[in-house]
């Protein structure tokens with residue numbers, strides 16, 4: 001056997017740079033490089049290996065959580081066919097990546113995490129940043145990655161690496177099992193050498209399969225669809241990752257079946273498409289939610305059926321409703337006791353289209369769709385043109401940015417009140433035009449994620465929409481966008497706190513307690529003093545961004561124009577009115593209200609809650 005003497009870290013990097021994936025005959029390098037922040041736990045191991053492999057690019061981030069978000073967003077934008085690895089030191093550098101790992105895994109997006117780990121040799125313990133444990137020396141903070149990783153391993157000897165790498169690639173490239181993979185790398189082992197078989201470093205191409213559904217179940221699904229009076233398709237993120245958008249369009253154009261889109265699935269059809277009722281669920285449009293309520297058959301494609309999609313299991317009220325789930329992950333295909341088509345979305349939609357030749361939903365059903373679309377179009381126009389303030393309303397900002405951006409541009413968001421408003425209002429024309437991290441809805445994803453989106457497709461303008469709360473949580477990667485020369489258009493909507501959770505708190509009888517950015521007042525002892533003024537423009541400028549302040553609609557219009565002409569990351573700061581919200585439509589979301597309370601408003605909210613929760617259904 002031919003071997004090559006390398007350190008564990010050198011072998012790891014040589015392996016990663018030779019991994020490719022292939023789908024539909026198209027081959028791509030799987031890893032676009034390695035994000036990292038060095039400390040004593042990786043500088044001499046993975047750091048040294050990267051230094052001697054300049055062809056495999058190292059990217060320096062500002063925050064370990066952020067770099068995982070960047071990698072995750074890159075993977076999402078690449079339909080899971082590409083990603084990055086992320087290297088950290090031990091201790092806090094490693095644990096900073098845990099939130100990023102959870103975000104990737106919840107969203108089913110591939111990312112490889114390489115946290116440094118404490119000495120396998122142990123004799124020098126406790127090392128700097130080591131969590132000591134009295135009952136075992138086989139524990140470090142990296143064990144905390146286990147529940148948020150789809151594969152987890154610790155490389156205690158250099159010769160353990162090859163088998164771990166094969167498992168790593170199996171999981172990362174599996175459409176059904178992908179998520180975060182963590183390989184914990186003890187800092188001494190990273191620098192130890194072994195004679196690795198050269199075969200490990202040869203180019204390896206991982207085929208991404210398009211599995212077919214079981215034939216008998218597919219035939220039954222066709223019967224169910226033909227028999228349905230009021231069918232509805234839910235388009236989830238899987239439709240986009242599978243590049244099944246055109247197949248979906250062909251199927252619904254032929255059959256007339258309407259479509260509701262999840263957060264991850266928005267953009268599967270262009271918003272104007274006659275069968276597209278757009279957003280579905282807690283943040284859905286009236287049309288999608290009324291059709292879902294009455295549907296006798298729900299065909300859920302590439303969706304996890306989260307509570308936002310199912311309106312906490314209240315969305316589907318037809319007593320006879322049945323589900324067909326098309327999902328590459330068996331786990332999702334079986335949800336709601338569905339007829340499970342464990343399969344790739346694109347091939348399955350194509351097969352259904354062929355098998356459903358000549359079938360079309362009733363005329364009456366179809367004509368309702370047109371009127372839903374017309375009414376919703378008028379409501380969006382109303383919200384886009386409120387002429388409120390200043391401060392202007394958030395929906396006007398969305399309307400202006402949406403109207404200004406080009407169809408192929410991308411809006412990026414993750415948390416706060418923006419995701420719900422964007423889900424309802426953003427008019428998406430391109431399958432990659434709407435990038436919402438709403439599996440983990442992680443504050444701080446926005447700017448870091450925007451960078452990953454831009455890196456995946458630098459030809460598009462990226463519009464990051466971020467609340468003041470999320471911005472304060474993580475704006476650090478503005479510096480990284482300047483380092484790498486990737487431009488973002490960041491629209492920072494300042495409303496002095498949490499419109500989202502503030503509104504939720506009000507709705508649940510708690511009046512917005514603890515959700516405003518206000519100073520503590522000596523007499524009340526509460527956070528109800530003067531508004532905390534943060535000069536966001538000065539803050540962004542200090543990081544090196546081009547900055548524009550806007551107040552009115554005209555200001556924003558001009559600012560967007562200036563931003564488009566600018567070459568470096570530009571931050572537009574605009575104040576919005578926290579209390580002028582976009583309402584909910586025909587839906588609900590289960591957030592439990594205190595069952596007993598001294599507060600009358602909470603008691604009343606609980607009464608309303610007790611009624612609403614009765615509509616939750618079990619699908620067994």
Ligand SMILES: Cc1ncc(C[n+]2csc(CCOP(=O)(O)OP(=O)(O)O)c2C)c(N)n1
Pocket residue numbers: 415416417418440441442443444466467468469470471495497498499500501
């Ligand atoms: C990391 C993280 N912490 C807490 C939350 C809970 N949370 C959801 S929205 C929100 C407030 C967001 O504030 P901001 O970004 O200003 O948006 P706004 O609600 O004002 O639109 C919070 C605290 C979260 N989603 N992520």
Ligand SMILES: [Mg+2]
Pocket residue numbers: 416467468469493494495496497498499
């Ligand atoms: Mg806010």
